[in-house]
Ligand SMILES: Nc1ncnc2c1ncn2[C@@H]1O[C@H](COP(=O)(O)OP(=O)(O)OP(=O)(O)O)[C@@H](O)[C@H]1O
């Protein structure tokens with residue numbers, strides 16, 4: 001990856017890549033340092049099966065929504081990486097590094113089936129929804145947990161700003177499917193997620209109430225079961 005030439009020309013490069021920490025289908029994530037602080041660079045990989053025009057359009061859309069969401073979360077003091085820089089044309093975004101592991105790895109290495117962390121997860125999902133954002137890909141791969149048990153949401157390329165009730169309900173359904181498929185040993189996980197979600201309800205005028213989101217989620221769950 002090449003960082004803008006004016007930056008590279010500086011005596012001390014601002015971005016120093018250390019190692020690739022994730023090589024996925026959509027993106028390659030490299031950890032490194034930005035002006036001496038831990039950072040990650042997420043570079044979107046071109047997808048050969050899409051026409052180059054559509055691919056560039058999707059890349060720009062996903063990166064720009066990710067950057068806008070990170071900005072909003074910072075503004076509202078929600079824990080998430082902070083945005084450092086982005087280049088829509090080259091297809092990368094640079095953000096602070098969260099020290100921790102994915103909730104997926106954390107749950108899979110856990111020896112007991114205590115699900116208080118999933119209750120906390122429900123709470124941060126509600127906080128995200130309360131600031132007018134749906135995630136769009138809410139799996140346990142897209143939440144990081146640090147040594148103190150603090151959770152941070154990541155990966156906002158499919159997020160929506162000002163989502164409809166259906167998008168909020170769908171976030172919970174995607175998580176429900178993930179918990180059922182990948183973490184089935186945590187029997188009470190979905191109920192704990194719901195309890196956490198319902199425990200945060202600011203009841204401001206312009207917000208969709210938490211209980212309405214849960215009703216929609218139950219409706220979507222029912223629809224999916226019916227069609228399965
Ligand atoms: N800010 C960050 N701090 C620490 N680790 C990160 C950060 N951002 C991403 N990662 C790591 O990189 C992984 C992939 O990042 P992300 O979820 O944003 O990409 P992705 O869109 O899912 O990529 P793909 O769809 O190609 O798998 C995360 O699961 C996490 O392990």
Ligand SMILES: [Mg+2]
Pocket residue numbers: 141142155
């Ligand atoms: Mg991801």
